[in-house]
Amino acid sequence: MPRGRRTAVTLPTPQEEDRNARTTRGRKRPASTALTLEDSVDERMLQNEADVWILGDSIPYWAGNYAKNAAKENLGLKDVSIAWWAERGLRWGGFRRLIEMQVLLSFPPSIIFIHLGGNDLVSVNTVQLRLLIEQEIIYLREAFPHTVIIWVDILQRQNWSGAIRGYRPIEMKRKRLNRLARKIVTSSGLSDIIIPDIDAATAFFRDDGVHLNSVGLEFYLDYIKDAIVKHLGIRHV
Template sequence: MENLLAELLRKAEGAGGEAWLRRCLQEPVPTVAEARPEEEEAGPSRRVICRILPPRDPAEQEADAPAERHHRSRNRHGERPEKRRRSSSKRTGSAPVPPPPPEESRARGDRRHGSSSSRRRHRSPAHRDESSQQPSSDSHTPQHGGAAESAAVGGKKQVWILGHSFVVWAAKRAEQRTYGANLSFNRDEFEIQWFGYSGLRWRDLYCILQNLAAALPPPDILIIHAGGNDIGKVKTLDLLCEIKRDLSLFKCIFPKCILIFSEIIPRLAWIKRGLYFHEKIRKRINYAVSRFITSLGGLSFRHLELEGYVPGFYWSDSVHLSCIGSDILNAHFQSMVDLGAVARLEGGPGQ
């Protein structure tokens, strides 16, 4: 604005400038600037309208400033396009399915996961009074989580614990302790059978299970603790393929059985001999098998208490578990039986 006023004053000071300025101020119609010769040759002339407006009062500009800012913000937000998230119906070509009401979903969950506790909640008060008056026959037997309830539903359960020398020493330790070889479970509900083989390699498991299946009734829960003797003797990828193949075969032999993979326990001898890569192989195998066995409807159990390389958990050979280590392993076997019983109660594969 200042540059324009300065240019007007400079032109008004020239010859005839005062008359030109008066004529501009008196004319109500704005002046029209003629097009340049170059533009006339290139195409039709364009009319450029120039209007000289008087300067605005500063107080009026300050009063109109908030309204102008509001107008600019509205234009800015109005011009911005609204981002719309593409729905799955546009991608798939089908209308989205509305979620079911909470009551309907809860009812379907009760039908699918109907346990004995949920059935007891829906009993009538008279039925509850009659059931409370009847004496329980197994009140003196130890209860392990959902194991007793699952046994009452399907009768006596067969549990097999199969593995290498760790299973051999765990079975001997269990006979010396108060919980016994049946791991404190009621013998009318559970029958735990130990099949331990010293120096067992994974490649021997299939033949052993075939012989056991021909001689004994099929197990309801199969706990496998093996693979530690193969680390460092078989390539990791070959061992993983062998384990996955055999687990699939075991599921075909016992389709209604809950498979539980007892993860490989570290050995103190690996650290003493500087075989740190054995520990890496152990972790890799445990992780891969734990993810694979879930696809078969099975479970994987990790021995966290035995992963600290505590010298008191091993014998002097730094390989086999001591009495304390065997007690911890037996406690883990108890937890595995509980988990397997609960899996069958909740409707595991083949149930």
């Protein structure tokens, strides 16, 4: 998967980023400061002509941060623009809020990646999640009939906080929901699926057992990059 030797990028932990946000909240941003992934909708609309949208929860959020800190926001792909629109803690119930302005005002992207649902598994039943996913995929497909929608499987975690019945039932539910989501996405039209070879037994996780460490993020970003190359018909650089 990873091609050649890479220099690891150190990311702040979720706790460190929250602390930084509290100390800078309310201050005027210098003109030279780069946009963060959680900027306002108006600022995100600066990317309204992006070729690729990457949507979802904290997994793509931290992947986007990692790519940006490595100065590879577009994953080293020439003439490809990527909009990293992900949000920590996002659930399917908040997906429409995340994307609605982009759908209304942006040019149709060539590819949309969706990685979402891990935060729902403990608290929302499978039937409700299936209906939410169907609803939002229909919404995207009606808005962008010629866009390739790519489902990225919900990853295993080393622990599922709040899982009253233990790890195994949530893991079974995760597998079932991934199967349902793959079917929903692939039956919608132009589509693809990504099943990352990242599981709870790998050394790809931070100490919290939920978020990917730098090695895991490298693997994750390789899957994203390979899919972009595949569907846009471009060469690796």
